[in-house]
Amino acid sequence: MNAPAPRLIEKMALTLGASLLAAVVLLAPVAAAQASPASGSSQNVSASSHDRWLHVRVSNPGKGEETVRVNVPLELAEKVLPTINKNRLHSGKVRFDDVDCHGVDVRALVEAVRTSKDGEFVTVQNKDSDVRVAKQNGYLFVHVFEKNRPKKSQVEVKVPMKVVDALFSAGKDELDLVAALHALSSQGDTELVSVKDEENTVRVWLDSKNVTD
Amino acid sequence: MLLAKLALGFCGTVAVAGAYTFHEGVMRVDEDHYDGRHVHVWVPAAIVPMALHVVPSRHLEHALEHAGPWLPTLRELTKELKRYPEAEFVEVHDSRQHVHIRTHQGKLLIDVTDPGETVHVACPLVMMEDIARELEAKSPAA
Numbered sequence: 001m002n003a004p005a006p007r008l009i010e011k012m013a014l015t016l017g018a019s020l021l022a023a024v025v026l027l028a029p030v031a032a033a034q035a036s037p038a039s040g041s042s043q044n045v046s047a048s049s050h051d052r053w054l055h056v057r058v059s060n061p062g063k064g065e066e067t068v069r070v071n072v073p074l075e076l077a078e079k080v081l082p083t084i085n086k087n088r089l090h091s092g093k094v095r096f097d098d099v100d101c102h103g104v105d106v107r108a109l110v111e112a113v114r115t116s117k118d119g120e121f122v123t124v125q126n127k128d129s130d131v132r133v134a135k136q137n138g139y140l141f142v143h144v145f146e147k148n149r150p151k152k153s154q155v156e157v158k159v160p161m162k163v164v165d166a167l168f169s170a171g172k173d174e175l176d177l178v179a180a181l182h183a184l185s186s187q188g189d190t191e192l193v194s195v196k197d198e199e200n201t202v203r204v205w206l207d208s209k210n211v212t213d
Numbered sequence: 214m215l216l217a218k219l220a221l222g223f224c225g226t227v228a229v230a231g232a233y234t235f236h237e238g239v240m241r242v243d244e245d246h247y248d249g250r251h252v253h254v255w256v257p258a259a260i261v262p263m264a265l266h267v268v269p270s271r272h273l274e275h276a277l278e279h280a281g282p283w284l285p286t287l288r289e290l291t292k293e294l295k296r297y298p299e300a301e302f303v304e305v306h307d308s309r310q311h312v313h314i315r316t317h318q319g320k321l322l323i324d325v326t327d328p329g330e331t332v333h334v335a336c337p338l339v340m341m342e343d344i345a346r347e348l349e350a351k352s353p354a355a
Contacts, residue, residue, distance in 0.1 A: 066306070067304070067305070067306045067307070071302055076294070076296075079289050079293050085282065210301065211301050
């Protein structure tokens with residue numbers, strides 16, 4: 001307390017300055033994190049390259065450039081789905097019954113497809129539509145082409161058989177969605193669903209990027 | 214000398230308290246209506262889970278009744294989202310509206326732009342996970 005007044009003031013100023021500096025250094029990252037929420041133009045790919053992403057893109061060029069883009073990491077879906085218990089979805093499995101399948105034994109049908117050799121199973125060609133169901137190189141293909149609708153449409157589905165097997169690996173009347181997602185995550189980049197008509201384009205595909213094209 | 218020590222202690226405490234309060238970032242809700250109404254809420258994320266302790270239990274019970282079944286989903290979702298600190302999840306765009314859901318610097322950002330209003334929400338994922346845990350612990354099923 002015997003220090004002269006100017007020395008005391010100097011010490012106080014030094015202390016205050018040091019404290020403010022420390023606060024600024026500590027809070028700087030927080031302040032940087034408060035960047036404008038609307039500024040989302042930069043898209044960094046920060047997730048691990050091992051992550052597999054399921055992408056859905058719906059575009060409707062006719063209606064004011066409507067676009068829907070959904071990107072979901074498969075691992076996130078695998079972890080979150082089992083926590084949802086609502087209606088028919090329980091523990092990552094969804095229940096179905098005869099009503100859903102119009103009396104068709106879907107499990108027996110899938111088993112028949114799984115054990116059969118590669119080839120075309122269903123081919124229907126008429127004036128309204130062409131339908132083709134085939135199995136080739138471990139994939140199940142479904143191709144529907146509607147000709148006589150006011151607006152022609154084309155649906156292409158390509159599902160790895162491993163995913164189909166995993167989907168039906170649960171008990172009777174159940175689809176194991178988590179197992180299917182897990183099987184899907186081991187697949188390479190692939191397009192799963194493509195729907196095109198004169199109004200809409202729908203694409204569902206799998207890759208390692210966390211952003212759409 | 215005593216004054217200097219007091220000033221050092223005070224400023225140090227303020228700096229540490231400030232750093233702790235803001236270390237999880239800030240939860241922001243900005244709502245701008247084109248009729249002139251504006252709502253802007255900025256809350257330090259660290260105090261939100263703490264604030265749950267002082268919310269009257271009757272209000273929490275009512276909220277938990279509706280949100281209870283979804284709390285495990287929220288907890289798991291936020292836990293997983295932390296693994297994707299910079300990612301685009303949903304974007305819906307047409308000539309009038311724009312909805313954007315993404316993560317940026319450890320925050321979940323929801324931006325909605327509509328002819329009538331603009332809403333921006335920024336929630337630190339750490340805070341969301343803490344809230345989900347707190348609410349789960351208070352849930353009757355816990």
